[in-house]
Amino acid sequence: MRQTRRLFALLLRAYLRDRTALFFSLVVPLMLMVIFGYLNLGDFGRVGLAIDDQAKNQSSAQFVQILKGIETLRVSELPADEALNMVRRTELDMLVVIPPDFAIAPARPGQTVPQIVIYGDDARPQQVAVGRQIVAQVIDRLSFAVTQTAPVIAVKEETIQGVRLRYVDFLVPGILGINIMQLAIFSVAFALVADKQKGVLRRIMATPVRVSNLLAAHVLTRLVIATGQVAVLLLVALVLFNVTIVGGLAPLFAVALLGTILFLTIGFALAGWATTENQVPAIAQLITLPQFFFSGVFFSKNAAPELIRPATNWLPLTLLNDALREISVQGATLWDVRVQILGLLVWTLAGFILAVRLFRFEKF
Numbered sequence: 001m002r003q004t005r006r007l008f009a010l011l012l013r014a015y016l017r018d019r020t021a022l023f024f025s026l027v028v029p030l031m032l033m034v035i036f037g038y039l040n041l042g043d044f045g046r047v048g049l050a051i052d053d054q055a056k057n058q059s060s061a062q063f064v065q066i067l068k069g070i071e072t073l074r075v076s077e078l079p080a081d082e083a084l085n086m087v088r089r090t091e092l093d094m095l096v097v098i099p100p101d102f103a104i105a106p107a108r109p110g111q112t113v114p115q116i117v118i119y120g121d122d123a124r125p126q127q128v129a130v131g132r133q134i135v136a137q138v139i140d141r142l143s144f145a146v147t148q149t150a151p152v153i154a155v156k157e158e159t160i161q162g163v164r165l166r167y168v169d170f171l172v173p174g175i176l177g178i179n180i181m182q183l184a185i186f187s188v189a190f191a192l193v194a195d196k197q198k199g200v201l202r203r204i205m206a207t208p209v210r211v212s213n214l215l216a217a218h219v220l221t222r223l224v225i226a227t228g229q230v231a232v233l234l235l236v237a238l239v240l241f242n243v244t245i246v247g248g249l250a251p252l253f254a255v256a257l258l259g260t261i262l263f264l265t266i267g268f269a270l271a272g273w274a275t276t277e278n279q280v281p282a283i284a285q286l287i288t289l290p291q292f293f294f295s296g297v298f299f300s301k302n303a304a305p306e307l308i309r310p311a312t313n314w315l316p317l318t319l320l321n322d323a324l325r326e327i328s329v330q331g332a333t334l335w336d337v338r339v340q341i342l343g344l345l346v347w348t349l350a351g352f353i354l355a356v357r358l359f360r361f362e363k364f
Helices: 002-017 019-039 058-068 080-088 125-147 167-198 200-205 211-240 249-273 279-294 316-330 338-358
Strands: 047-053 073-077 094-098 115-121 154-160
Touching (some): 080 094, 080 154, 125 154, 167 211, 167 279, 167 316
16 A cells, blocks of 8 residues: 555656646647637527327328428427426426317317417526527418418417526536546556656566566556546636536536546556557547547537437447536436446446456566
């Protein structure tokens, strides 16, 4: 244990003295957060609209098909309960419930016309206003084609209290996740491969230092650095952008550290596989670059093509970002994100097995 502490202190001092490493591990993610935070991307985009078609007839199918053909709307068909939960979480802007008696036909005397119900997220007033106007125009057009006069479908509007999510609130957990991934994979892989090439590890192995103590020291060093970086990024987000961590800092740090351990196993596996420093960037980019775009860092993970979404939803960074964002924005507890945590643990186990198989101590 004493040996591990001494190695940890040595590695931490070496890292803190490396100004280039400090710059890329701290200043770059800070710069990304400030730039994207002030750009306020995503202030208005397509309207997320869910439809619960309870009629399942020709008229309702025609109505749904027209809405799906409108480019401004991002339409999905979901049960009302699931869609309402997503509206409350500001994952959807609106829900349209089509009643069982829905029909595009003139109403008989004394007979009430079918009534659709539109639920809108009060946290997204611009999107809801645009969505309601589009739905109203479609109803008017269908009605005019039948009666040439009044609408044959009534509309009831309901307001749902959703989470008032700014772009920077969405961005911060993604920046945390990507920073954890970059630090864990690149720093470990470059450090160990460089030491391997220079013969440093071989000389260390000739001393009484145990391999387990050396690796434990590397892990502890990165965990401490990751904790510090997460703390600095959160401080900037809290002070500069007035971001609120709804679920509390403790569960957020717990998930962040679990994510760090996961990506450390991948870093060790990469360090064991690579024989030169030149090999590290290529394979590391192959691992990390797809997750930049498909894991919900700068924009929603649902922007990925539907064909690959079942796979991208289970990427390590996607699971980490989802857990961090649920805690930060939705106020989730660790139990609430147990599925994501389980996924992270499975990936950690897979990474550990891969690291053990690829790490060849005798090559040191």
